[in-house]
Amino acid sequence: MEALLNALPGWALLPDAVQTVGVIVAQIVPILIVLTLCVAYLTYAERKVIGYIQNRIGPNRVGFKGLLQPFADVLKLMLKEVVIPTNSNRFLFVIAPLLAIIPAFATWAVIPFNDHFVLADINAGLLYVLALTSVGVYGVILAGWASNSKYAFLGAMRSAAQIVAYEIAMGFALVGVLMAAGSLNLGDIVRAQGGGTLLSWFWLPLLPLFVVYFISGVAETNRAPFDVAEGESEIVAGFHVEYSGMAFAVFFLAEYANMILISALTALFFLGGWLSPFAGLPVLGDTFLAEPGFFWFALKTALFLFCFLWFRATFPRYRYDQIMRLGWKVFIPVTIIWIFVLGGMVHLEIGPWAR
Amino acid sequence: MIGHVLFFALAAVLLSAAIGVITSRNPVHSAMFLVLAFFISAGLWLLLEAEFLAIVLVLVYVGAVMVLFLFVVMMLDLNLTRLREGFARYAPLGVVLSLVIVALLANVFWFRAQDTPLMVTPELRSADVSNTRELGSVLYTEHVYAFELAAVILLVAIVAAITLTMRRRPGLKVQDVAKQVAVRREDRVRVVKMDAEKE
Numbered sequence: 001m002e003a004l005l006n007a008l009p010g011w012a013l014l015p016d017a018v019q020t021v022g023v024i025v026a027q028i029v030p031i032l033i034v035l036t037l038c039v040a041y042l043t044y045a046e047r048k049v050i051g052y053i054q055n056r057i058g059p060n061r062v063g064f065k066g067l068l069q070p071f072a073d074v075l076k077l078m079l080k081e082v083v084i085p086t087n088s089n090r091f092l093f094v095i096a097p098l099l100a101i102i103p104a105f106a107t108w109a110v111i112p113f114n115d116h117f118v119l120a121d122i123n124a125g126l127l128y129v130l131a132l133t134s135v136g137v138y139g140v141i142l143a144g145w146a147s148n149s150k151y152a153f154l155g156a157m158r159s160a161a162q163i164v165a166y167e168i169a170m171g172f173a174l175v176g177v178l179m180a181a182g183s184l185n186l187g188d189i190v191r192a193q194g195g196g197t198l199l200s201w202f203w204l205p206l207l208p209l210f211v212v213y214f215i216s217g218v219a220e221t222n223r224a225p226f227d228v229a230e231g232e233s234e235i236v237a238g239f240h241v242e243y244s245g246m247a248f249a250v251f252f253l254a255e256y257a258n259m260i261l262i263s264a265l266t267a268l269f270f271l272g273g274w275l276s277p278f279a280g281l282p283v284l285g286d287t288f289l290a291e292p293g294f295f296w297f298a299l300k301t302a303l304f305l306f307c308f309l310w311f312r313a314t315f316p317r318y319r320y321d322q323i324m325r326l327g328w329k330v331f332i333p334v335t336i337i338w339i340f341v342l343g344g345m346v347h348l349e350i351g352p353w354a355r
Numbered sequence: 356m357i358g359h360v361l362f363f364a365l366a367a368v369l370l371s372a373a374i375g376v377i378t379s380r381n382p383v384h385s386a387m388f389l390v391l392a393f394f395i396s397a398g399l400w401l402l403l404e405a406e407f408l409a410i411v412l413v414l415v416y417v418g419a420v421m422v423l424f425l426f427v428v429m430m431l432d433l434n435l436t437r438l439r440e441g442f443a444r445y446a447p448l449g450v451v452l453s454l455v456i457v458a459l460l461a462n463v464f465w466f467r468a469q470d471t472p473l474m475v476t477p478e479l480r481s482a483d484v485s486n487t488r489e490l491g492s493v494l495y496t497e498h499v500y501a502f503e504l505a506a507v508i509l510l511v512a513i514v515a516a517i518t519l520t521m522r523r524r525p526g527l528k529v530q531d532v533a534k535q536v537a538v539r540r541e542d543r544v545r546v547v548k549m550d551a552e553k554e
Contacts, residue, residue, distance in 0.1 A: 017357070092387070123485040127410040134418025138390070141422065145383060145429050153429070160426055164419065184487055325532045 027119055031108055039256040040070035046309050053313040080245035085148060088242065092146035097243070097250035100139025103132040104257035111264055112187045114274045114294045125186040126178060129265065130171055133220070137163045139254065140222075140229065140239050147242035155238025158320060159222055159229030165327035166216040172335035173213040176206050177269045179342050190273035194292075201272040205345070208338045210270040212331045214304065217262035219323065221255060223308055225315035226323055263304035264297070271300045362402055369395040382428045386421060393417050407486040 011019070044059065044066070051058025059066035084093060110125040112118035122128060137160055144156020178184060180202055181192040193201045203210045219226040229238045240251045267273060274297040318326070344350075372395060375388035393416045400409035494502055 089381075089383075092383075122406065124406050124410055124487055127407070127414065127487070131410045131414040131418060134414055134422075137418075137422055138425075141425055141429070142387075145425075157426070157430070160422060164422055167418070184485075321530065322532055322536070325536075 024119070031119065032105060035105065035108065035257065035260070036253075038260055039253055040074070042256050042260065042305060043073070043252075044070050045305075046312070049306065049309045050313045053310070074249065077249040078246055082245040082247050083242075085242050087148045089146040089148070092142045093242075094247070096139050096143035096146055097247050097254070098139070099142060100136060100254040101250050101257065103136040104254050104261055107132045107261055110186055111261075111268070112190065112273065113297060115187075115292065117294075118187060121185070121187060124184045126174060126184040126189070129186070130174060133170075133258075133261075134167055136254070136258065139251070143243070143251070144239040147239075149242050151235045151237075151241050152239050154235050155229045155241070159239060162222070162226065162229065162323055162327070163220055165324060166219040166331070169212055169327060169331035169335055170216045170220065172332065172339060173206075173209040173216070174269070176209040176335070176339055176342050177202060179339070179346060180206060186268055186273075190268055190275065193272040194275050198272065198277040201270065201275070203270040206270060206338070206342070208334050210266075212335055213269065214262075214266050214307070216327070216331060217266060218308065218311060219327065221258045221262055221308075223255075223259065224312040225318050227317060228320050228323060259305060259308050260301065263301045263308070266304050267297060267300035273297050273300070358402060362399070365395050365398045365402070369399070382431075383425065386425050386428055389424075390417055390421050393421070405486060407490055 011022075014022070047069075048058040048066075059069040062068040062072045084090060107129055109120045110118065110122060110128050112121075140159045140163070141156050144152045144154075144159075147153070177189060181189040183189060183192065222229045228234075235241070240248055243251060274294060275292045276296050369392055372388045372392040376385050376392065379385050379388060393412060397409040397412045397417075400406075400412065
């Protein structure tokens with residue numbers, strides 16, 4: 001990337017500070033473009049996958065096999081009017097979708113894509129992830145309140161309580177990851193899982209935390225079966241019932257960006273990120289299958305994304321009080337107990353901590 | 356140089372957000388101004404290279420405390436005219452209290468600070484020193500008793516808060532979710548096999 005910028009005429013004449021900013025922006029823009037494309041095709045994949053699960057075909061009209069469908073959707077939403085309700089709180093109503101999408105994109109700053117490429121290699125990466133994912137709830141709450149609508153408000157209240165509850169379980173699961181890796185840096189967490197086969201990845205010693213983390217991630221993104229925040233049969237569409245056109249599209253984008261984020265984080269924390277599951281197998285030799293790389297990271301992320309779609313097509317919606325019970329009375333105790341077990345394992349040097 | 360510019364820009368936004376907290380008429384707006392103030396203070400801490408404190412400020416206050424605040428403020432049916440009723444009656448008391456606080460602060464910042472030498476700015480550490488590790492190594496060794504004490508106090512608070520909700524009223528209809536979840540198909544459904552009816 002820097003080589004490309006150096007080739008620009010007059011680049012070397014710019015002051016150092018401007019050059020640094022230029023390099024960073026030149027890294028941010030491709031990440032955002034790829035991410036947005038991923039979101040667009042995730043919506044397409046969702047409709048196709050759920051279609052086939054339900055014995056339908058899914059979108060197949062726009063472009064070859066319906067591949068241009070996401071662009072048709074975006075075009076349609078952009079041409080629609082953004083209706084702002086008269087009695088709404090105009091400023092908060094407009095800013096709420098932005099508050100939902102900014103954390104979903106900003107967290108990618110610390111995600112390592114392979115061994116070398118990460119936008120900001122900061123020491124407290126895991127804390128940064130926790131902090132930003134916890135900010136995402138503001139978009140939902142403010143959207144519900146600013147709409148000045150009962151349905152939207154009910155959806156926002158449900159969602160806020162749910163997100164706060166499941167965040168605690170997620171945080172505790174990450175405490176386990178932190179104890180196992182001995183570092184808050186996401187790159188170091190992946191490197192701590194290397195050195196062996198796929199049995200040395202954290203999913204095995206942290207199995208309960210892995211399960212809790214991913215299920216909490218599904219609840220955190222308000223996806224089925226935990227999508228009471230927008231339960232159609234009860235409160236129309238929940239917090240974004242008053243939104244139309246592009247403002248609605250931004251909420252939609254934020255939900256899918258969050259799904260990709262949770263999948264990527266689960267892959268990093270528990271499935272060894274960019275590490276190859278076949279490392280050290282003599283049969284494969286020097287092929288890319290045995291090499292760690294971005295390919296594996298993308299594949300693992302896609303695996304979890306498929307699970308998101310699969311859950312949506314398979315499970316009926318949870319009842320609200322059962323969601324709360326699962327979060328507070330099942331997941332949080334499980335994580336706390338496993339942190340104690342983990343402490344014992346680290347102290348007695350059992351398993352991956354044997355030195 | 357850039358540090359100074361950033362500091363004054365952040366400080367200006369922080370002050371205006373803080374003023375917004377107490378002057379805005381809508382409690383939800385006040386809460387949002389407070390969120391902005393927390394964010395900006397986190398930025399100020401980042402300028403001091405205290406990244407752990409900055410991120411934890413956002414995580415705890417913005418991510419948890421203020422969400423619950425907003426939750427409560429939105430649920431309350433606030434009647435602003437009734438809230439302002441006693442303003443003239445209580446204004447003298449407020450003025451006296453704020454004067455006392457100003458006097459105390461002036462005492463600390465103005466008179467007492469004159470004898471103490473200005474603090475020397477500590478040297479900036481290199482970027483690869485992990486703030487979190489340093490904090491942890493002091494927190495769990497030198498200050499471990501204070502740490503555990505704080506933990507126990509928080510635990511007591513949690514237990515107390517939960518106990519407050521554990522009252523049983525007569526005639527209350529509650530679902531026992533554990534019982535509902537434990538229901539098996541065999542308890543509810545009986546499959547009856549019948550021969551097909553013949554003409």
